[in-house]
Amino acid sequence: MVGFLIRRTGQAIFVLILVTAATLGLVHLFPGGPVHALLGQRATPALISYYNHLYGFDQPFYLQYLKWVGQLLHGNLGFSYKLNVSVATLIAQDLPKTIILVFLGTFLSLLFGVPLGVYQAVHRNSASDYTLTGISFLGYSTPTFFLGLVLVDWFAVDTHIFPAFGPQSSSVWSILGDPRALVLPVVTYAFLLYALWSRYMRSSVLDNLVQDYVRTARAKGASERRVVWGHVFRNSLVSIVTLLGLSIPSLVSGAILIEVVFNYSGMGLAFYQAALDNDFEVLLGFTVLATVATVVGNLLADVGYAMLDPRVRY
Amino acid sequence: MFEAQLIAASESELGLTLSTPPRGMFRRAWEVFAENKLALIGLGFIIFILLFCFVGPHLYVTNQTNTDLENYLCRPSASHLLGCDDLGYDELGRLMVGGQTSLEVGLAAALVSVLVGSLYGAISGFAGGIVDSIMMRIVDAGLSLPSLMVIIILSVIFHPTPEVIIFIIAIFYWFGVARLVRGETLALRSREYVQAVKVIGGRPIRSVVRHIVPNAIGTIIVQATFAVADAILTLSVLGFLTLGVAPPATDWGSMLEGGLNYIQGGNYWWLIYPPGVAIILTCIAFNFVGDALRDAFETRLQRR
Numbered sequence: 001m002v003g004f005l006i007r008r009t010g011q012a013i014f015v016l017i018l019v020t021a022a023t024l025g026l027v028h029l030f031p032g033g034p035v036h037a038l039l040g041q042r043a044t045p046a047l048i049s050y051y052n053h054l055y056g057f058d059q060p061f062y063l064q065y066l067k068w069v070g071q072l073l074h075g076n077l078g079f080s081y082k083l084n085v086s087v088a089t090l091i092a093q094d095l096p097k098t099i100i101l102v103f104l105g106t107f108l109s110l111l112f113g114v115p116l117g118v119y120q121a122v123h124r125n126s127a128s129d130y131t132l133t134g135i136s137f138l139g140y141s142t143p144t145f146f147l148g149l150v151l152v153d154w155f156a157v158d159t160h161i162f163p164a165f166g167p168q169s170s171s172v173w174s175i176l177g178d179p180r181a182l183v184l185p186v187v188t189y190a191f192l193l194y195a196l197w198s199r200y201m202r203s204s205v206l207d208n209l210v211q212d213y214v215r216t217a218r219a220k221g222a223s224e225r226r227v228v229w230g231h232v233f234r235n236s237l238v239s240i241v242t243l244l245g246l247s248i249p250s251l252v253s254g255a256i257l258i259e260v261v262f263n264y265s266g267m268g269l270a271f272y273q274a275a276l277d278n279d280f281e282v283l284l285g286f287t288v289l290a291t292v293a294t295v296v297g298n299l300l301a302d303v304g305y306a307m308l309d310p311r312v313r314y
Numbered sequence: 315m316f317e318a319q320l321i322a323a324s325e326s327e328l329g330l331t332l333s334t335p336p337r338g339m340f341r342r343a344w345e346v347f348a349e350n351k352l353a354l355i356g357l358g359f360i361i362f363i364l365l366f367c368f369v370g371p372h373l374y375v376t377n378q379t380n381t382d383l384e385n386y387l388c389r390p391s392a393s394h395l396l397g398c399d400d401l402g403y404d405e406l407g408r409l410m411v412g413g414q415t416s417l418e419v420g421l422a423a424a425l426v427s428v429l430v431g432s433l434y435g436a437i438s439g440f441a442g443g444i445v446d447s448i449m450m451r452i453v454d455a456g457l458s459l460p461s462l463m464v465i466i467i468l469s470v471i472f473h474p475t476p477e478v479i480i481f482i483i484a485i486f487y488w489f490g491v492a493r494l495v496r497g498e499t500l501a502l503r504s505r506e507y508v509q510a511v512k513v514i515g516g517r518p519i520r521s522v523v524r525h526i527v528p529n530a531i532g533t534i535i536v537q538a539t540f541a542v543a544d545a546i547l548t549l550s551v552l553g554f555l556t557l558g559v560a561p562p563a564t565d566w567g568s569m570l571e572g573g574l575n576y577i578q579g580g581n582y583w584w585l586i587y588p589p590g591v592a593i594i595l596t597c598i599a600f601n602f603v604g605d606a607l608r609d610a611f612e613t614r615l616q617r618r
Contacts, residue, residue, distance in 0.1 A: 026467055141595075275466045294459075
């Protein structure tokens with residue numbers, strides 16, 4: 001186990017180095033370099049070379065990289081030229097709001113997706129299974145923003161049940177104090193994730209139902225309810241843990257679109273604004289944060305899997 | 315007539331005992347596929363939407379280059395079956411032209427990513443050892459990049475044309491394909507016929523291209539089908555974020571973005587629902603087909 005931990009962590013660190021280098025390389029793809037993108041069309045060559053020197057863009061890439069990583073490790077994620085605040089401040093301000101959205105949405109989708117996936121597997125090929133499968137396919141195939149628009153059209157424009165925009169407050173507490181405005185963003189987010197969990201749970205339970213331990217349990221006279229919820233369900237849950245770890249990138253992506261549709265001022269909206277403004281240090285900082293979260297999430301998922309599932313030997 | 319019946323009867327009676335010509339793997343896969351009604355509906359819809367987008371504009375001729383402000387947001391009528399958008403473009407005609415972009419980008423991005431991913435995965439799995447480790451860590455790194463964020467950054471940098479978007483989407487899709495094909499390759503590598511190539515002195519590239527990739531073709535085709543749906547969705551996301559193709563060209567996502575401004579102002583349903591429903595139905599169709607193909611190729615493996 002210790003050997004596995006060391007090896008797996010080593011892999012994660014190697015992956016992190018690759019990813020951060022690729023991310024830093026991205027800003028050099030701006031036509032004319034990042035400084036040109038920042039200063040705009042009318043920048044003079046002298047000005048560009050001055051700023052290139054100031055920010056160290058005239059140094060070899062590996063030196064830039066080492067310097068940048070050194071800054072990252074000291075918690076300096078960069079500075080937003082457009083908003084005149086540090087990226088760390090921006091994250092501290094927006095991340096809690098995104099976490100609320102992601103957490104509530106993921107929780108709601110798991111709450112429906114996991115039990116309904118089990119139900120579908122147990123009642124395989126029944127009318128209700130087909131109906132729920134249809135709903136999952138709809139979830140897979142609907143663009144996030146389209147679902148958001150439709151819900152806004154139905155529940156905000158036509159009927160005024162819920163507001164069309166997410167909570168506009170900048171404080172976390174008042175967001176939680178305004179649950180009506182959270183409903184549409186969270187439901188949109190949850191519906192799209194629901195498809196993922198329910199499909200996965202269905203196939204996982206189907207796989208487990210034909211295993212020997214199920215036959216053993218039945219032979220011992222366990223009730224069907226005990227077989228399904230006591231044995232199969234618990235075993236299938238283990239793989240959901242892994243899937244959760246692997247889903248972090250799609251959770252982040254989903255949040256970006258929801259925030260843009262509902263004008264919910266979290267990290268996704270800030271990232272989108274920064275992209276439109278060529279504010280590349282914000283882009284870099286946010287991307288690195290999301291990537292690190294993903295790599296760490298995968299690592300925890302793998303380790304969690306190894307600990308939860310006694311059959312896994314390393 | 316009678317003869318035909320006789321032949322049919324004798325065939326059905328003796329079919330099992332007579333030596334029938336060996337059926338190819340695609341033939342058997344097709345038989346399983348054809349039993350799945352949803353898949354046939356999906357396939358039918360894909361053919362329909364291709365005809366609609368590529369043949370439709372020749373039958374329902376509209377002007378999609380010049381704006382026509384007299385018809386600003388006109389309601390659906392006999393001359394404009396689905397009304398007009400805020401620049402006076404006929405909405406039904408725009409649905410066809412936008413669909414061309416969406417489908418072309420979706421299909422091309424899927425093709426590029428699956429080709430690259432399959433070869434990469436096959437080479438990695440076949441090589442094994444340290445080469446495999448390094449190649450797979452690169453895939454791990456790619457998979458842990460938040461793809462939408464990087465796609466947004468790339469679109470901002472390159473102000474993309476459809477060709478550029480194809481590559482931007484493909485860059486992020488091939489990682490997953492590579493990992494799957496590598497898994498298949500590990501299983502295939504130890505098969506006798508692959509070992510035999512080595513024994514008779516065949517070069518490794520021959521094993522990969524002639525034996526491993528063709529045997530993993532089921533997985534590859536299934537991935538390609540799902541990739542089309544994903545690429546169409548990603549393109550629509552870019553369109554919605556106003557980072558997609560530049561006007562007067564359009565795609566379904568850009569059309570939705572155009573309709574967004576009028577959602578509060580009144581009942582302009584024709585700006586939102588037609589492109590949205592087109593995206594959903596097309597993606598569902600590709601997902602149905604992909605699901606059925608997976609079953610079809612898995613059955614093939616079970617029967618072998």
